[in-house]
Amino acid sequence: MTRVAVIDFETTGMSPLQGDRATEIGVVLMEGEQVVDRWHSLMNAGVRIPYFIESLTGISNAMVQAAPPAAQVMAEAARFVGDTPMAAHNAAFDRRFWQAELALAGQAAPQPFACTLLLSRRLYPQAASHRLGALAQWHALPASGPAHRALADAETAAALLARIRHDLRRQHGVADVHHGLLLQLQTHPRHRLQSVIERHLA
DNA sequence: TGCCAGGCCCTCTTTAGGGCCTT
Numbered sequence: 001m002t003r004v005a006v007i008d009f010e011t012t013g014m015s016p017l018q019g020d021r022a023t024e025i026g027v028v029l030m031e032g033e034q035v036v037d038r039w040h041s042l043m044n045a046g047v048r049i050p051y052f053i054e055s056l057t058g059i060s061n062a063m064v065q066a067a068p069p070a071a072q073v074m075a076e077a078a079r080f081v082g083d084t085p086m087a088a089h090n091a092a093f094d095r096r097f098w099q100a101e102l103a104l105a106g107q108a109a110p111q112p113f114a115c116t117l118l119l120s121r122r123l124y125p126q127a128a129s130h131r132l133g134a135l136a137q138w139h140a141l142p143a144s145g146p147a148h149r150a151l152a153d154a155e156t157a158a159a160l161l162a163r164i165r166h167d168l169r170r171q172h173g174v175a176d177v178h179h180g181l182l183l184q185l186q187t188h189p190r191h192r193l194q195s196v197i198e199r200h201l202a
Numbered sequence: 203t204g205c206c207a208g209g210c211c212c213t214c215t216t217t218a219g220g221g222c223c224t225t
Contacts, residue, residue, distance in 0.1 A: 011225050015207040020225075053225060092209055093224035117223060118210075131223065148225080190211085 002179055004030045004114070005084040006161060008154040009097045010057045012049050016100035021045035023057070023064050025077055026150030029084070033162035039080045040151035042067035045101075057148045071105040078107045085179040089132045089157040091115035114179060116160045118186035122193050123164060132156055139163050172197050 006028045013020035026040040042059065044067045054060055067073070088094035091113040099109040120130050127138050133147050133156075141159040145152030164182075168174045174181065174197060181200050188196050 009225080013207090014225055017208095018206070020207090023225090050225095056225070088224090090209095090222095090224040093207090096208080097225095121211075121222095129222085 002032060002177065003084050004161065004179060005081045005086045005111070006030060006154050006158040007081075007086055007088050007094050007098065008150045008157060009094050010059055010148065010150050011097055012045075012047055012053055014093070016096055019047070020097075021047045022070065022097050022101050023049060023053075023059050024150040025073065026152070026154035027077060027080060028151075028154045028158040029080075030158055030161065033165050035155075035158060037080075038151060038155070039077070040154070041073045041076065043070040043073035044068065045070040058146065059149075070101060074101045074105040074107060078102060078105075078109075081111065083111065085114070086111045087114040087116060087157065087161055087182070089115070089153070089160065090117045112179065112183060114161070114182040115186050116157050116164065119164050119182060120160065122185060122188075122190045123167060125190060132160070135160055168197070173201065 008026045009022045010024040011020050011022050022043060022045060024042045027038065028035055029037040042064055044064045049059065049061050049064065095113045102109040117130055120127065120135055127135060132153060136156050139160065141156060141163065144155035147153060165177045168177045184196055185193060
């Protein structure tokens with residue numbers, strides 16, 4: 001059974017290269033379409049959270065100041081994930097922070113990332129919006145808690161990934177949706193979706 | 203001083219521009 005760690009970060013901004021840091025991490029472990037474990041933590045990276053971000057996430061400076069150090073949290077996250085392949089909604093964003101925060105903690109980040117945003121754009125071009133919350137509504141996914149909190153958003157992304165796996169099985173005839181197939185699908189143009197699947201099935 | 207993300211995707215494209223998505 002394919003095991004995937006679905007991750008979501010709350011951060012102080014968009015880019016670790018600009019000095020932005022993670023404030024919260026949530027990880028949901030899936031086997032196939034089932035959630036088998038979950039883990040989350042606030043983290044203190046020693047930087048101030050802008051007011052706009054506080055308002056967006058509800059994560060305050062006082063909350064992160066009371067949280068464990070970022071390096072300690074990331075070491076625990078790395079142990080929890082191990083070498084499990086990963087997924088996230090707009091994975092380019094979470095992968096940047098995963099790699100940057102682990103690098104600051106002296107840890108490697110070798111895991112490949114599947115992206116539910118890229119996969120949704122290919123599988124559901126008729127959706128009006130591919131934001132995580134909009135897709136959750138569009139698919140009628142189960143509610144997972146307040147948006148813009150790491151574990152709730154990781155749960156929603158995990159439910160979306162389960163839906164993607166389900167639709168690949170039921171609508172496209174893929175018996176076993178390997179992580180490698182997801183990585184292939186997300187890197188090909190939308191119009192080549194079916195040919196990639198057919199090559200995989202051959 | 204002034205600027206400030208990065209990458210994918212579409213199209214009135216490819217010698218480019220702008221919208222979307224993540225916080």
